[in-house]
Amino acid sequence: MDAQQIAQVTEMMYALRNPAGIPTYPIIFIGLGVLTFALHILFVQLMLGTSAIAIFGAFNNNSYWRRLGSAMLEISKVSVSVAIVVGVAPLLFVQVIYDPHWYTSNVLSAFWVIAFIVILILAYWAMYYFYFVNSKNKDKTVQPKARWSILLSIALMLVVGFIMHSLTSAMLHPEQWKEWFVPNGVADYSGSKLHAYNLWRFAFFISMAIPVTGAMLVTYRRFKSVREDADHAYLNWASEVGKKWIKVGSVISAVLYVAWMMTLPETAGNFATSFWGIAGGVAVIAFALWAQIRLQGEAKLCSYMALPMALVIGLVVAISREMLRYGIINDTFHYDFMDYKIVMDWYSTGLFFLTFAIVGGSVLSYFLTIAWKTGQTVGVYTPSPLVNKMGTIAIWIVALWLVQFFVVGFYIWAK
Ligand code: HEM
Structure with a gap:
């Protein structure tokens, strides 16, 4: 793109900005946006990982997996609620400071934005259906009924996540918005297309469900082990599975992170080799190292540190993700949310x-x-x-x- 085309894109973005201004400093919005996104994605990952264990338990005859599947379903149904609630927060912050970008990407895919809610309700319903059908079962080692419903639930949750991913990706391509709205000179009002995605990026965020759920398993053992009726053999087994998931999962995620960085759009410049580009990947791999060193034997305190560690790593990734967005929208397209008009309240x-x-x-x-x-x-x-x-x-x-x-x-x- 030449300088004149970029200038047109810059002008378009500023023209779309809300002239009413914002009620406090933009840095506060972005800070809270990053923090709440890290919380959102942590619970999304917990929800997906624990659902995956519920599925694995449901299709496995091993009594430990069955019990673990049933216990993790309890965590999954709480996590989905928390993920939704703490999903609203970054939504509010991103729509305030990136309003030209967020609303454009939403309008261009309006059909999917509305479908998002319907699909989410179905996914939630399917999870609860599986839960209600099986919750009265005292024996957690028998084969659960309606296994299709938990499979359906996770599949729909992934569709919901993909919609979010696509909206976020479309924000990063202001140079294509006009072409998406008026393809070949004919306006498309349908909003029926998801315009942008990067499968590596999406796979990275989803794959983080493995180490995050590993952290949950390690915490689960520690938490339940103090009960008088604790089955230590089972809990220790669950914790070992968790440690493996942290280590193997972090390596898988780090590989996907590198793939994401290698497939960034040209407009990202040299973000992949910048400090924050590297920091995100290093943080992910550091989780495996931390687990290897600190989660030995009883690890009484460190077991409780596993989930906070996952949050810290998620936070570093969330900052990297935000720096990438800032790099594209500010450095390449010269739109800076920091110069938003402030009407202090x-x-x-x-x-x-x-x-x-x-x-x-x-x-x-x-x-x-x-x-x-x-x-x-x-x-x-x-x-x-x-x-x-x-x-x-x-x-x-x-x-x-x-x-x-x-x-x-x-x-x-x-x-
Ligand atoms: C329950 C299923 C959900 C899943 C699996 C999911 C997954 C994801 C993923 C993977 C991302 C990262 C996208 C990316 O950066 O490429 C994301 C971002 C986001 N999600 Fe969710 N999400 C879910 C529900 C929700 C809900 C219910 C809301 C809000 C009502 C929400 C709000 C957001 C927001 C605001 C972002 C960040 C947008 C941005 O910063 O550009 N999510 N979600």
Whole structure:
């Protein structure tokens, strides 16, 4: 592309930008976008990996795999909910600072954006169907029923992920948007095509399900091993499978990462050999090394560190991924989200962080305490007075939040 064509693309992107501006510094949006994307993809990977174990368990006669499949299904159905909830967050951030790009890619594939929701509902439903049909089974070693439904679920989840991947990829090609909208001079209003993809990139993100789920298995053993009724032989076996998955999975993912870097578009310049280009791959392979060194024997504390480690590695990859986008859109096409007009709104910025820290913190710590204690208790768990108090405080904080929301709303309305 010559300089004049690039200048036209730059002008088009700025023309599409929201003239109303943004309510706080763009760096805050991008930081939160990267952080929440790392969380989203971690739970996506957990959901896919644990579903894969549920499938493997369902089609395998080995009693350990059967039990593990059933236990991992519990994690999968929670992970899918969390993945969806923490998927909304990066969606909000990316649409604020990359609005010309996000909305264009969504409009150009509008059919798929709407189908995304329908397919996701079906995938979710299929997973729960498998769960409900089999959850009453006390013996976790018998062959589960309706195995087709969990297979269908994972296949549909992958379609959902591919749609997201394609939308994200289309954002990176502003030079092609016009051609996609008006192919051969005739406008295409159907939104029925997924215009861009890179199978290596998609495979990389999906393959990270292997080491991330390995980390989950190592944590699972550590968590369940303190119960009085723990079956240590089974748990140790599960943990060994997990360690293998971290090591082998990280190597597979690192290879796919390299393949992704080797197939970047020309507009990415020399990103593959830049600091962040290399850092992403190094972080992935470092997970295998960490597991080899730190997950020996009992590894009481390090077993609990496996999932946070996976998050840190995901975070490095998320930064690399964001630097790639910035490199293409800013360095090549000269669109810089950092020069967004700021119409500072301290109240909403403050409210966001306070809600996150205080409301989110109190409610989440209560839920997590209950979940933790329930998982480690044999029989029925009865919360202590302290835990009950945490619940009461959390409800009060949510109530106060609602009150301030309406009070401030009415105050502004009345002004
Ligand atoms: C449950 C199935 C889902 C799967 C398997 C999945 C998978 C993925 C993958 C693989 C990516 C990375 C794409 C890439 O960079 O190439 C991604 C990105 C993303 N996903 Fe999901 N996702 C799922 C659900 C959702 C949901 C329900 C939402 C939000 C409502 C969501 C929001 C996002 C966002 C905002 C991005 C990043 C967009 C960007 O930064 O450009 N995802 N997802």
